[in-house]
Amino acid sequence: MTPFTYSRASDPQSAIEGVAANAQAKFLGGGTNLVDLMKMGVETPAQLVDINRLALTQVEELPNNGGVRIGALVRNSDLAEHQLITARYPVLSEALLSGASPQLRNLATTGGNLLQRTRCYYFYDPAFPMCNKRNPGSGCGALEGYNRIHAILGQSEQCIATHPSDMCVAMAALDAVVRVQGPQGERTIPFADFHRLPGATPNIETNLRPNELITAVDLPAMPLATRSHYLKVRDRASYAFALVSVAAILEMDRGTIRSARVALGGVAHKPWRATQAEKKLAGQQPNETTFRAAAEAELAAAKGYKYNSFKIELAKRAIRQALTTVATMA
């Protein structure tokens, strides 16, 4: 690991100032991804500003039935089991519990999970010469390489990596809002705008500005979000990244789908909100024909590569399966 200096911040303002003072500085949360990447030599920060003592560990109800605010340092384990989450947003709890292992969830933070970096092999091992994320302009090693875990939607010739988070897929479906604080003050970013598609700049993964700190994630009030499911398809029963995952929420009105929220994981550079599928679902009867049409619509633009073309069919089946599960819920 490249040597670095370490400091501990006591409040958001000093954390932001600490990171702003050094162009090579990074915030340290749970460290489950950052420290791993530092060991691999992918991340080489000169300074770490530890934010673990910041008072961002609450899950609280927003006033006037305004939803729920999740502090950026709430650990995945705590969030998954929190009564406000299990009662109002069970899809988020399911997604969290399907991710990583209990040990990792005990450390991993909400804010850190948003910034989790791709598991693309060609990104994760600096010995591979080509990676436009690590080294802009060097090319994409995955394009002609072993790309079984790679993207089928929204990718570019510069990058076909996927976002590995489960939590974020549920948050995308829930229309979460990311609260950040930076040198210029506070602002909010709608979840759909937080992560970016790779385009020509896959090295820029989010719309965070320099030295901005994630302080919380807000979940809007959504009284009917309990009819939901997170389906994760993976190579083993636990502790595996999603080949494909689906967060699905159906709002029903007397046997008809009033509105649907669907997001996909494992298929794109960002948590993929399945808007095409949602359009096909709204106002329809919840049956196999509807679900099939929704899945086909969402994957119509999908493109596979040598080892990952199976994901197109797998994603369609997963969407159908998840919707069927939700539709048949009591």
Add this chain to the structure above:
Amino acid sequence: MNPTIGQPLKRVDGWLKVTGSARYAAEFALPKLVHAALIQSPIAKGRLTTLDLAAAKAAPGVIDILTRANGPHFPPYPADLTKPGSPGENRVPLQDDELHWVGQHVGVVIAESLDDARYAVSLVRPDCAAAAPLLTLDDPAAQKNATMPEKWVGTEELQVARGEVAAALAFAPNEYRLEVIYTTPIENHNPIEAYSTTAHWTAPDQLLLHDATRGIKQLQKVVANAFQLPLENVRIVSPFVGGAFGSKGFQWSHTLLAAAAARLVRRAVKLTFTRAQMFDSAGQRAETVQQFAVAAGNDGKLTALHHQTTTHCSPVAEYPEPCGNMSRMLYACPAVEVSHRLVHLNYTTPCPMRAPGEAPGVFALECVVDELAHQLRIDPLQFRLTNYAEEDEFEKKPWSGKRLRECYARGAEKFGWAKRQPAPRSMPAPDGSLLGWGMATAIYPAKQQPAAAHAILSADALLTIRSATHEIGTGTYTTMSQLAAHALGLSLENVHFELGDSQFPQAPVNGGSWLTASVGSAVLAVCAELKKKVVELAGSWPNDIAGLKDALARSDQPQIEAGAKAEPDKEEREKFSFHSFGALFVEVRVDSLGQVRVTRATGVYDVGRILNPRLARSQIYGGIIFGLGMALMEATIPDLQTGRIVNANLAEYHVPVCADIPEFDIDFLDEPDPHMPDLGARGIGEIGIVGAPAAIANAIFHATGKRVRDLPITPDKLI
């Protein structure tokens, strides 16, 4: 005096292990210990032209860097270890600049801390003249250097034929014939404990090693040869090994590099692999391509079996994965041809991995048998009974003991096999997934190697027995203590078994599932010898501890010692074919997303006498879980442009987690093999994995109607 044999006793070292006080190779804190990290080849083929060490040498904490420039001249490895067909490398490190795979060791940074050493490695700039690597079995350039090795580890014939295979295949009508290709990928052992060597020169010509090895005596020979020392000047102490599964035997470069590094800096040096190095530095299971042509008569009897294996090895060894060995005789068949072809590729050197040959070979054979049975509309179990081998038709010998029919019958009964609907996709589950039932035969050779032991009976009637064997997680301390307690009528508390020290009497490399038969025989022999001595002194062997103490007190000796050696009975070994057998039945559930869960595994095994059912059952569980990993998830994946492994970590190289593990029902016939020594126990370390991948693959076919012939069977292959 408690009975000990056949009792489900807890491990005598269980407490040490669960409390973390068992000391593994990396846990010997020697004075002034420093740390080493490996410099590795960045390319798969070529030559190292320069190694720029300037930045690394200037890095904090760096003491020195061992490279070819300042390293010792190592002579070749002992010739008997590098014969064609042997596991382990034939190239000693640091003697030339040739690069044969990504990750090959080209130097060692020695620093005050592990972090310092690893950081300095990242600053080393190797310059290489790269050549085009050979990375696939079907690369025509690689095909050109293919060889047909004669023997595996000097004993097993790899190219054999009997009867008229071609004629029998030509004669069979299409519906009675099958030609298929099965493949298995590169797999890595991945024991929890990484390879680790701590080297300490206690005098200029005296070397102490703590090494994660399951071959203490062999490693002692390798190291003594490398540094041109008398054997006894190299001492290896390794009381616990954290899993091996075929790794941690044989000669690999890191042990020599650690010792050379320690000599260079005149400090004790510890060299421990990273998890990534567990994939590229010291052994893996080779990729296999297995081509079958089989035929049967209209009575369901096999008429021809042709099993051709192509497998790879590194450029610096000649080790073939012997996939066809069990095809030579698992079933009765008048015409059998088995061949093995070895292709040299630019990957790290393969070596045995749990059931070498049998695991991939019997997977393929038992799937082929299932395919043929299905094609002939015969129940797969019935097909196996129809082709039951009453004797070993390859060696032309009777079995030392074969009760496979009983295994089939009892397993089928326990599992409920009779209720199986023969048609694929005929067992849908309420949740829309498909259930499937499959079975396979397990077989593994029952071997014995020479071994010796030494016993000391102290005045307070404490028995200490020593042998240079190993505890790799299988329960050696426990079973050897049980045998000694049994032989002398002592309770387990009065027996102390010691292992893992090269100063102890000879024991074989832990492998081939032969530890119990080999070292166990030596333990029983030394107990008999000791008993004889006590009887000579006291007139008879006392019945209890008080009597024993009394007899010892009356003798004028402070303690009584005995030594003994046990060897396989050559006549018996000549007369019989020694194998263990088993039948495994599994149920799988396959969902519409291609996800497979193994829900039940029922196995019945004929492995001779069971010394400790608790440990035996654990071994079989472990073996089946290992086979489940092989069937459904394990694969080491190289990037085909560079030869670099893309998934060299345990997040992406998948092995089963607890949630993948089925409900087990494991049973043993527990009948002694009359031709094995002493108690008639055969080994059980490897038979658990054999058959498991095939039983699972066959169950998946039954569930889905899809025959996946390329492991691992991941969801993408089932949707």
